């Protein structure tokens with residue numbers, strides 16, 4: 001039987017094998033194993049890609065987010081207890097970064113078509129005077145920024161942090177960000193990226209990045225990430241140690257030239273799924289009007305008969321995954337802390353199925369997977 005893997009990272013990285021080996025040897029021979037040329041070259045490359053003025057490497061994406069919120073507090077723009085609007089449908093890291101800094105999570109329900117933050121629900125949440133910030137999450141690779149969200153941000157004078165962990169290379173629908181940018185990572189006051197191995201641009205371990213146009217914020221993040229020191233053995237903050245590993249930076253530099261091809265491949269697969277899946281038991285994500293709005297980190301369909309669908313697909317060799325089986329507010333650690341009407345998010349947690357959408361899947365595979373999905377019938 002033919003197999004359709006969800007994602008095999010060895011296969012994803014195979015085309016970069018030589019470039020990665022060369023990059024690793026370069027770091028080995030450099031004798032510099034913390035910081036150095038590859039880290040700053042990769043920071044510059046991400047700044048160029050997003051259009052942001054500053055980019056600061058971090059140990060991972062969660063730390064990138066945590067550092068942004070710490071820097072916003074350190075520079076007096078937010079204070080502990082302030083409300084941060086966060087989409088309820090997100091990976092838990094978005095929430096952890098907020099609560100870790102003593103900020104208050106205000107969970108906002110999702111839109112059932114985009115699966116991103118619901119702009120109307122955000123407007124309602126922002127009516128609360130204690131909400132000072134929006135953490136917008138470009139979940140599944142789709143940019144969560146449009147005219148309605150931008151208007152809410154302006155009307156309520158919100159600080160905007162982007163969780164761009166899943167969206168490297170995605171763009172807005174043309175709506176400019178708070179500083180006029182249109183690429184994810186340059187839409188808010190600061191953004192966090194993750195280079196976790198499964199990301200569209202993935203390292204061979206952990207890695208993250210903060211991007212911002214704000215020099216003070218960039219400097220503060222850089223110091224906080226390096227024990228709170230602005231120069232050697234001089235600590236202005238009680239910081240942490242979360243720096244981008246030069247080996248990972250060198251590997252990411254080697255893979256970066258392939259990112260556009262990777263994202264384009266995912267867009268083609270998403271278009272095939274969108275055209276070919278016609279089973280009424282399945283709800284597909286809406287296709288963005290402008291194709292570059294999504295880099296399709298995941299292609300997530302909703303199906304009320306999720307177990308039956310996954311079983312049917314598994315029997316035909318199609319691996320699937322769930323992003324995410326429990327929303328953050330349903331997790332034991334947040335159950336008593338995050339409340340509200342989050343019905344769409346809860347539906348997504350019950351019904352979401354992620355289809356294969358990496359380099360391991362060909363266009364022909366995607367057409368066949370769509371056909372297999374269309375064969376699903378359930379007893380009424």
Ligand SMILES: Cc1ncc(COP(=O)(O)O)c(C=O)c1O
Pocket residue numbers: 060061062063090091093094137139163165166193194195196206207208
């Ligand atoms: C939406 C989102 N935010 C934050 C993170 C945290 O990134 P990392 O795993 O690099 O800490 C991830 C990923 O894993 C993510 O998917």
